[in-house]
Amino acid sequence: MxxxxxxxxxxxxxxxxxxxxxxxxxxxxxxxxxxPDFRSPGGIWDRYRIVTYQEFISNHEARVGYWKMKHELFENLKHAxxxxxxxxxxxxxxxxxxxxxxxxxxxxxxxxxxxxxxxxxxxxGTNRKAICIDCNRTWPIEEIHSILEQVGYEPKCDHCGGFIKPATVSFGQAxxxxxxxxxxxxxxxxxxxxxxxxxxxxxxxxxxxxxxxxxxxxxxxxxxxxxxxxxxxxxxxxxxxxxxxxxxxxxxxxx
Ligand SMILES: [Zn+2]
The missing domain is CATH 3.40.50.1220 (TPP-binding domain)
Known part of the structure; x- marks a missing residue:
């Protein structure tokens, strides 16, 4: 050209x-x-597997793995x-x-x-917010990351008890x-x-x-x-x- x-x-x-x-x-x-672009080889994406939305809502291990991955990314990228x-x-x-x-x-x-x-x-969606998958209540993502170590890597909504997820569109989610x-x-x-x-x-x-x-x-x-x-x-x-x-x-x- x-x-x-x-x-x-x-x-x-x-x-x-x-x-x-x-x-x-x-x-x-x-x-x-x-x-990092998650499609590129190397780094964090080789150590964590992709968790689909269906796995997130149905499987404890998947939720914990997903939040651990998000937490590591958050710590690495918060100064980007x-x-x-x-x-x-x-x-x-x-x-x-x-x-x-x-x-x-x-x-x-x-x-x-x-x-x-x-x-x-x-x-x-956005990584800057977290959302309850049942009642759609949202939180600034920093609030959730700051309590993960105390509550375990499976945060729940204090309003309805639903699972909290980063407000991103996961694989398998509409x-x-x-x-x-x-x-x-x-x-x-x-x-x-x-x-x-x-x-x-x-x-x-x-x-x-x-x-x-x-x-x-x-x-x-x-x-x-x-x-x-x-x-x-x-x-x-x-x-x-x-x-x-x-x-x-x-x-x-x-x-
Ligand atoms: Zn809720």
Whole structure:
């Protein structure tokens, strides 16, 4: 494809000229903040097995293993900071350009970067909250992590006795309807769709860029590896997300 400079210029033009920009992010935007992509080999994911929602609700060992894994991740990642790509998306919102930010990530780094909760749509839930699976009461996740060692790695709701789970969408659990509805609507509405750091392998999330394309949006893809929809992209980057986003923001500011 074209040189990096040409692609940055093209992407900056599209974004600056957009009427309704939707961004869509995956694990690849947060790896530069030190958050591991669980599909990559090595580290924590090799020591814990994946626990499905059905196992979580029916099996004591699965609940304990799941919370131990979440606790180790929490301790490792609680100081993770947004990187230049997150900060660039916050800047695009402040400029009035970015209208919706759909994310597959559960790390809360978009809000830390300064994007407002109103425009962030977390289709896989969030690690920042815990929820009772029976009465839907929620807690800040720090509160639950701070009591795990006292109550054992199987926290229960003090209101109804139900099991408490991080407010993320587990394997085998339905996607949240409201968030998926908002994501689909945003994809339809967008005229420019900026995808950062997703290999677009997981359905139904991967269908969102496809919807934007079918609705006539120009697609900009920033991802280290190939995706099944690369042929739909008007501009394609394999470079680092933070470097590309910094380059785009600098060009938009100059114009
Ligand atoms: Zn409850």
């Amino acid at each position: 074209n040189s990096l400079d040409k692609r940055l210029k093209k992407a900056a033009e599209l974004i600056r000229g957009s009427k309704w920009l939707c961004a869509f992010t995956g694990a690849g935007i947060s790896t530069e903040s030190g958050i 900071k947004p990187n230049k790509a997150h900060l660039a998306l916050a800047e695009l919102e402040r400029m009035g350009i970015l209208k919706c930010l759909v994310t597959q990530n559960i790390d809360g780094l978009h809000q830390d970067a300064g994007n407002s909760p109103e425009i962030v749509v977390e289709i896989h 996607m949240p309807e409201k968030e998926m509805g908002r994501a689909i609507e945003a994809a339809h509405r967008s005229d420019v769709f900026l995808m950062i750091g997703s290999s677009l392998q997981v359905e139904p999330a991967a269908s969102i860029p496809r919807l934007a394309y079918n609705s006539g949006a120009n697609l900009i893809f920033i991802n280290r590896t190939e995706t099944p929809y690369d042929h739909m992209a008007t501009v394609l980057f394999r470079e680092s997300a933070s470097e590309v986003m910094e380059g785009i923001i600098n060009l938009i500011k100059k114009q």
